[in-house]
Amino acid sequence: MTERLDLPGAEWRGVSRKYTIVEAVGLLITGIVLTVATSIPTFLTGIQWLAVIPVSLGIIFIINIALTPRRVRAIGYMLREDDLVFRRGLMFRRVVAVPYGRMQLVDINRGPLDRAVGLSELKFVTAAASTGVVIPGLPEQDAEELRDTLVALAESRRAGL
Amino acid sequence: MSDPREPLEPGEPGVPLEPGEPLDPVELNVPESARRLADGEWHRLHPATPFLRGGIAFVAIIGVIVVNARDVFLDVIFGGGSRELRFFERFAESSLLVLAILAVVVILLLSVGGFYLSWRMHTFRITDELVEVRSGILFRTNRRGRLDRIQGINISRPFLARLFGAAKLEVNVAGQDANVELAYLGSTGADDLRVAILQLASGTRAAEAAADAAAQAPAGGTGVVESRVNEFLAPELDPNAAPPESIVRISIPRLIGSLVLSEATIIAILVGIGIITTIIVTGDYGWIFALLPGLLGLGGYLASRLTRSLRYSIAATDDGIRVGYGLLSTTNETLPPGRIHAVEVSQPLLWRPAGWWEIKINTASQAASSSGATAKTTLLPVGDMADVHRVLQLILPSLADAKSRELLECGLAAGAHDDDYVTSPKRAAWLRWFSWRRNGFVLISDAVALRKGAIWRSLVLVPQARMQSVSMNEGPLLRRMGLAELRIHTVAGPISATIGALDRDDVVRFFDEVEHAAVHAAGVDTSHRWRSAGQSTESPAPTTPEEQS
Incomplete structure (x- = not known):
């Protein structure tokens, strides 16, 4: 397997390791719910081969949970001179660069699991819906600082649409 | 001019309905009527507005009444004595008749009053910062659009409105269904108002405009009938502002x-x-x-x-590109410079023998109706290669030099050439069976060009100053083949600027180039105040006073 898509010589800032817990717990809950739901037909009808669905789902989720730490390590962002670069994904790698001046607004979201471990999610919105820069797993303090930095940077490099 | 014009306040002449902010009226190079409408005070719409808005329903109701009345009338004259007639006779003899007539009169009065009131309450104003519309009797609506955020101005004249010499003016600002609609205005008034709004939006310096205004000679008055006929024959009513002939003719x-x-x-x-x-x-x-x-x-x-x-026309004006079309109901749209976020030149398979192409664009304002949206996003419905070059030069004037033109020609030509496009490597032939030789990208002047497709050929151009962000992606399959995908994100529209199956190193290099170009282009771009561009190019400071909102 060759190297993953990356920018040469980039120094990525990673997200908090605690985000692994959030991600893993989230996957665990969805996995259990889906596995239970799909195993209902097997119990009701007693047809043996229908059990293939919940079993394979369960295996997929277990693999997914096992890969969570690596996936979280793959998330990174970088504040360069003129733009914000964001990277995520193991299998499906995606690297996005957004000039600061393109910022329309910055959102900070906290889900219940995020709050439990004191993390926030920062969303950078541009006029293009497909930009999709969402940085998860930032400690609350960092997220707010990053937001203020981004807003200040965007203000100094303001551009039209 | 004798057509019914939006009157100033009849009761309180010259007094604004609401104390607006102190206005510093910019001298405009437009006819008196438009200057009056764009003076920052509240004005009303064309008096026939309620009728034109409910036009079709109104005609239908009248039609039903006329058809019924004709039947009854014929019955009375020829003594047919149908069931309906007997019903009316019995009805007329009973005492209910008075009540019925009263009810009809009351309903008529109420609706006339309602229409009148809704017309009276529907006001608009245009200052040098914004355009604002207030409407509604019980539920008041107030909509404001910032002039420096204008993405386009649409003037449409539905058939019925054209008969009355009225037109609908729509100011599009960025966003989904974000338009300020002035329906209806006097037809010539709408054209003048468009010029006025565009001049206000363009950031024309007052002194400069005043100098222009001195050179402007007012058009002589014509008779009502003559002017109406002229309006009807000419969908482009603006001989001063637009060169009369379109650069593309569709036979x-x-x-x-x-x-x-x-x-x-x-x-x-x-x-x-x-x-x-x-x-x-x-x-x-x-x-x-x-x-x-x-x-x-x-x-x-x-x-x-x-x-x-039908009767398609596209022409350059001082304030952007003007596209007009329509036979009975006409529409013409003005796109100020720098409002086009992506361009795609494409060729359906069957058009190839004829050598025809189609041009689509992405703009930041999206129409609510889907039919309107397709009309707005198709800039050139059909044209040959010469037409395509003329239109491209209009929308991306920086691509006029010989080098860019050659690259554009390569972008549209068939097969592979030894040109500047960075194309997919041979191993990508598994993913792009026929097009891997064509599939490629290049930076042309201040735009990015993505060339795609061998069977359905297309060339996507994105002005660097309009790019929102850029991304590169890879999945497991692409990684194994050492390939990657590049995406340029623009505002939503029919065009997605994506190019896949390219060599990974090329993509990483191009990603950086494009991003730097985008940052630089955004920094020097002044097209949202297009006429002040000349004054501020010497010092391309990212924040001039106008830009701060």
């Missing part, structure tokens, strides 16, 4: 050819043949009904394409 044979050779027609014909064969084989004529929905759909599609291609 009728080409128009029909482009419709007949479209993929939709071919599919429809194939389906038709299939169903007719079925009917012949099975002998069951019920199948004929299966044709109906398809026929209706095809008819609608062809009709919408036809209307936006």
Whole structure:
């Protein structure tokens, strides 16, 4: 397997390791719910081969949970001179660069699991819906600082649409 | 001018309805009527507005009444004595008649009053910062659009409104269904107002405009009938502002050819043949009904394409590109410079022998209705190579030099050439069977060009100053092959600037180049105040006073 898509010589800032817990717990809950739901037909009808669905789902989720730490390590962002670069994904790698001046607004979201471990999610919105820069797993303090930095940077490099 | 014009406040002449902010009226190079409308005070719309807005319903109701009245009338004269007539006779003898007439009169009065009130309450104003509309009797609506955020101005004249010499002016600002609609205005008033709004939006310096205004000679007055006839014959009412001739002409044979050779027609014909064969084989004529929905759909599609291609015109004006079309109901749209976020030149397979192309664009304002949206996003419905170059030069003037032109020609030509496009490596032939030699990208002047497709050829151009962000992606398959995908994100529209199956190192390098180009282009871009561009190019500071909102 060759190297993953990356920018040469980039120094990525990673997200908090605690985000692994959030991600893993989230996957665990969805996995259990889906596995239970799909195993209902097997119990009701007693047809043996229908059990293939919940079993394979369960295996997929277990693999997914096992890969969570690596996936979280793959998330990174970088504040360069003129733009914000964001990277995520193991299998499906995606690297996005957004000039600061393109910022329309910055959102900070906290889900219940995020709050439990004191993390926030920062969303950078541009006029293009497909930009999709969402940085998860930032400690609350960092997220707010990053937001203020981004807003200040965007203000100094303001551009039209 | 004698057509019914939006009157100033009849009761309180010259007094604004609401104390607006202190105005510093910019001298405008426009006729008196428009200057009056754009003076920052509240004005009313064309008096026929309620009638024109509810136009079709009104005509339908009148039609029903006329048809019924005619039946009764004929019965009375020829003594037919139908059931209806006897009903009316009995009705007339009873005491209910008075009540009924009273009710009708009250309803009429109420609706007339309501219409009058809604017209009175529907006001608009245009200051040098914004355009604002207030409407509604019980539920008040107030909509403001910032002039420096204007993405386009649309003037449409539905058939009925044209008869009354009225027009609808729509100011599009960025966003989904974000338009400020002034319906209806006097027809010439709308054209003048468009010029006024565009001049206010363009950031024209007052002194400069005043100098222009001195050179401007007012048009002489003409008779009512004559002016109405002139309006009806000319969809472009603005001989001063627009060069009279369009740079592209769509001849009728080409128009029909482009419709007949479209993929939709071919599919429809194939389906038709299939169903007719079925009917012949099975002998069951019920199948004929299966044709109906398809026929209706095809008819609608062809009709919408036809209307936006009839009397099509595209021309450069001082304030952007003006596209006009329509035979009975006409529309013309002005796109100020720098409002086009992506351009795609494409060729449906069947158009290739004829050498025709189509140009689509992405803009930041999206129309609410889907038919309006397709009309707005298709800039050139059909044109040959020369037309394409002329239109491209209009929308991306920086691509006019010989080098760029050559690259554009390479981008549209068939097959592979030894040109500057960075194309997919041979190993990508597994993913792009026919097009891997063509599939490529290049930076042309201040735009990014993505060339795609061997069978359905297309060339996507994104002005660097309009790019929102850029991304590179890879999945497991692409990684194994050492390939990657590049995406340029623009505002939503029919075009997605994505190019896949390219060598990874090329993509990483290009990603950086594009991003730097985008940052630089955004920094020097002043097109949102396009006329002040000349004054501020010397010092491309990212924040001039106008830009701060």
